């Protein structure tokens with residue numbers, strides 16, 4: 001597998017150290033009577049790799065789904081790259097975001113899910129090319145070249161003509177990673193991307209993600225139960241409990257000297 005240094009050069013908005021890219025401000029999300037996120041505040045600086053940890057049901061996936069605009073917050077605001085996902089400015093005032101605005105902001109965000117969600121009737125190459133052509137309007141030859149580079153990067157340059165069902169789960173997940181990067185997002189969201197894989201396929205996918213984390217400037221927000229991987233790639237770890245961040249810090253601090261009892265309990269159960 002070769003690292004593609006072009007990926008970092010081609011990011012649309014190069015990293016500005018310390019610049020805030022994602023912000024959640026007093027975000028509340030309820031499902032029925034269940035308050036899953038409770039006035040949640042946190043921010044992620046551009047180019048940083050942040051891992052969300054916490055007990056099952058603490059709201060980690062909900063955060064990624066909010067960023068993908070698959071669901072909406074009940075209260076509060078979320079911004080990416082200085083643009084609200086939830087609101088847009090019209091004549092100087094903030095109004096609820098329209099579909100066009102949401103689509104524009106969402107172009108900056110790629111997501112890889114637990115289930116690979118590839119298009120089963122499209123070959124691997126077309127799976128990766130499709131969105132840049134249809135959503136970004138990228139010329140086909142440029143999209144194809146980009147897709148081939150990305151498939152090389154994830155170690156699947158020789159499987160362009162296969163259909164997803166002809167690949168292993170680990171290979172399908174690597175195609176899904178290439179597909180997310182093909183949109184040149186500023187942010188990559190990873191939601192338990194190895195949870196559905198047979199154990200022997202996990203390492204290959206994590207190696208690809210390590211490579212991306214270490215060789216590109218992309219901002220990553222990651223939910224994972226793979227704590228060694230989280231240690232390797234994270235600049236920051238956020239510990240969630242009951243819909244709030246109860247502790248945050250470097251992986252060294254969180255994994256070796258957690259301050260909060262709930263963090264200690266959680267880590268002793270998973271490490």
Ligand SMILES: Nc1ncnc2c1ncn2[C@@H]1O[C@H](COP(=O)(O)OP(=O)(O)OP(=O)(O)O)[C@@H](O)[C@H]1O
Pocket residue numbers: 031034036054055056057058059060061062063
């Ligand atoms: N669409 C939904 N409808 C109703 N409840 C939901 C919905 N999505 C999530 N929830 C609830 O919100 C809470 C948080 O779920 P979420 O998936 O964000 O947790 P999580 O921290 O990612 O958990 P896990 O580690 O188990 O994946 C859970 O109680 C879940 O049942």
